[in-house]
Amino acid sequence: MKSLKKLLPIILLLMSLSACYYDNAEELYPDACKKSNISYSEDIVPIMNMNCISCHASDNANMFGGEIDLESYSGIIETVTDSSLSGSINHTEGFSPMPFESMLPDCQRKQIEIWIEEGAKNN
Numbered sequence: 001m002k003s004l005k006k007l008l009p010i011i012l013l014l015m016s017l018s019a020c021y022y023d024n025a026e027e028l029y030p031d032a033c034k035k036s037n038i039s040y041s042e043d044i045v046p047i048m049n050m051n052c053i054s055c056h057a058s059d060n061a062n063m064f065g066g067e068i069d070l071e072s073y074s075g076i077i078e079t080v081t082d083s084s085l086s087g088s089i090n091h092t093e094g095f096s097p098m099p100f101e102s103m104l105p106d107c108q109r110k111q112i113e114i115w116i117e118e119g120a121k122n123n
């Protein structure tokens with residue numbers, strides 16, 4: 001019992017440290033958001049996989065994603081060309097807001113915008 005009491009402050013400290021760990025990395029490290037040389041494969045694909053592919057995968061886009069395929073580069077380029085990618089993630093009037101119920105974090109929206117500005121390369 002005695003040793004448990006000694007351990008308590010350590011346990012509390014560890015718990016508070018792990019709470020920090022889950023904080024938004026962007027707030028803790030403002031420079032953590034890469035803002036140039038955005039890569040399709042390294043930066044854009046992971047954002048799509050995490051947030052969009054559940055509905056917009058190539059093979060189920062017909063069923064869940066309004067026939068929009070965000071799994072393939074050529075599919076994404078169509079939404080770049082008609083401005084719907086940028087319109088939807090920024091919840092611009094005239095476009096369907098994506099994701100429906102929330103907004104992507106600032107950093108991810110910025111990275112998509114920068115990738116488009118840099119020429120939406122298949123890099």
Ligand code: HEC
Nearest residue numbers: 051052055064065066068079084085088094095096098099
């Ligand atoms: C829960 C399913 C679902 C998820 C998750 C989802 N979408 Fe969609 N999305 C749809 C459906 C359905 C449509 C077609 C109907 C509509 O426009 O509302 C659509 C339409 C779109 C359009 C066309 C919008 C327009 O106004 O022309 C774009 C671009 C798009 N989605 C991008 C995304 C992106 C980027 C993500 C991830 C950040 C995403 N979607 C996540 C279901 C989803």
